[in-house]
Amino acid sequence: MARKSKVILIVDDDPDMRAYLNKLLISMGHEVYEAGNTRTALKLVQEVVPHLILLDINLDEESGFNMIGQVRKFDQYHRIKILMISSLSSKKAIDLSKKLGTDGYLIKPINNTTLSTTLKKMGPELVFPEARNIHSEYSQLTARFLGSLTKISEVSVILRSKIKFQEKRKIFIESPFLKKFDLEKTQLIIQEFSKDVTPGTYDTKIQLIGLNDNNLKNIRKLNTRKV
Amino acid sequence: MAKVEVDEELKDILPGFLNNREKDIETLKTAVAANDFATLQKVGHKVSGSSGGYGFDELGAIAKNIELAARESSLEKVQALVQEFENYVREIEVVFV
Numbered sequence: 001m002a003r004k005s006k007v008i009l010i011v012d013d014d015p016d017m018r019a020y021l022n023k024l025l026i027s028m029g030h031e032v033y034e035a036g037n038t039r040t041a042l043k044l045v046q047e048v049v050p051h052l053i054l055l056d057i058n059l060d061e062e063s064g065f066n067m068i069g070q071v072r073k074f075d076q077y078h079r080i081k082i083l084m085i086s087s088l089s090s091k092k093a094i095d096l097s098k099k100l101g102t103d104g105y106l107i108k109p110i111n112n113t114t115l116s117t118t119l120k121k122m123g124p125e126l127v128f129p130e131a132r133n134i135h136s137e138y139s140q141l142t143a144r145f146l147g148s149l150t151k152i153s154e155v156s157v158i159l160r161s162k163i164k165f166q167e168k169r170k171i172f173i174e175s176p177f178l179k180k181f182d183l184e185k186t187q188l189i190i191q192e193f194s195k196d197v198t199p200g201t202y203d204t205k206i207q208l209i210g211l212n213d214n215n216l217k218n219i220r221k222l223n224t225r226k227v
Numbered sequence: 228m229a230k231v232e233v234d235e236e237l238k239d240i241l242p243g244f245l246n247n248r249e250k251d252i253e254t255l256k257t258a259v260a261a262n263d264f265a266t267l268q269k270v271g272h273k274v275s276g277s278s279g280g281y282g283f284d285e286l287g288a289i290a291k292n293i294e295l296a297a298r299e300s301s302l303e304k305v306q307a308l309v310q311e312f313e314n315y316v317r318e319i320e321v322v323f324v
Binding site: 021227 | 278284
């Protein structure tokens with residue numbers, strides 16, 4: 001069953017509007033990110049891959065419409081939904097928003113009821129497809145995602161990410177930290193299934209294989225477990 | 228006194244909102260003095276968008292009028308509205324519901 005809690009990105013240059021929408025969405029149980037401009041927003045889109053973007057039209061010195069094309073370039077199958085939010089109630093703005101392939105239009109001021117009714121209505125659309133039970137022999141599936149290494153020992157690292165691993169698979173990590181300690185060529189294999197940290201965030205223990213004496217010495221020299 | 232009912236849930240973000248309106252008063256006055264209609268329009272637009280959500284419908288309406296008057300470059304109208312905006316903000320009394 002699809003997770004009820006969604007990842008939602010608010011793009012608005014007004015901090016009061018962001019604070020307000022953030023508050024409402026968090027109280028509905030969603031995971032919320034904020035951006036005051038399209039540059040930060042596009043970076044976040046790639047990092048957190050939101051189910052929904054609430055996109056203001058009149059941003060400081062720019063139009064929210066400008067980022068739609070770039071979101072679609074990243075999200076070619078139109079999985080990320082975009083709701084325009086604006087004080088503009090003109091037919092022209094609404095028509096343009098439709099033409100650019102957005103998924104709805106909310107006119108400010110937005111109250112709790114409007115927002116929650118709209119999200120309920122959109123609920124079934126705010127779902128990403130899942131890949132399940134892919135046989136390793138036939139699977140050509142590769143996925144890239146962001147995460148952070150939170151612990152390291154001489155035998156394993158802990159990877160914190162939004163991905164829940166339930167198979168012992170080989171994994172590749174691009175990390176300046178691993179590079180710095182000459183560990184980037186080490187084989188990495190998921191050692192234990194992921195454990196929940198917070199809803200939607202998981203820790204995965206990954207075994208380090210083929211470390212040489214120098215690698216081990218470097219790891220032992222680390223003062224802190226936080227990497 | 229402008230008695231306004233605000234959702235209890237917004238209690239912790241309300242001081243930030245009111246503080247920003249205090250700053251807006253200064254920005255609006257400076258803009259009036261400089262005949263800076265672009266800034267007046269921008270502030271009016273911003274406040275008209277966010278006020279309603281917080282429960283300040285009347286403030287939102289004043290701000291919307293500032294935006295419209297600034298678009299018409301009507302200094303006299305804007306001046307009166309900025310004064311109305313200031314009076315309203317200074318007299319707000321919040322009741323959490």
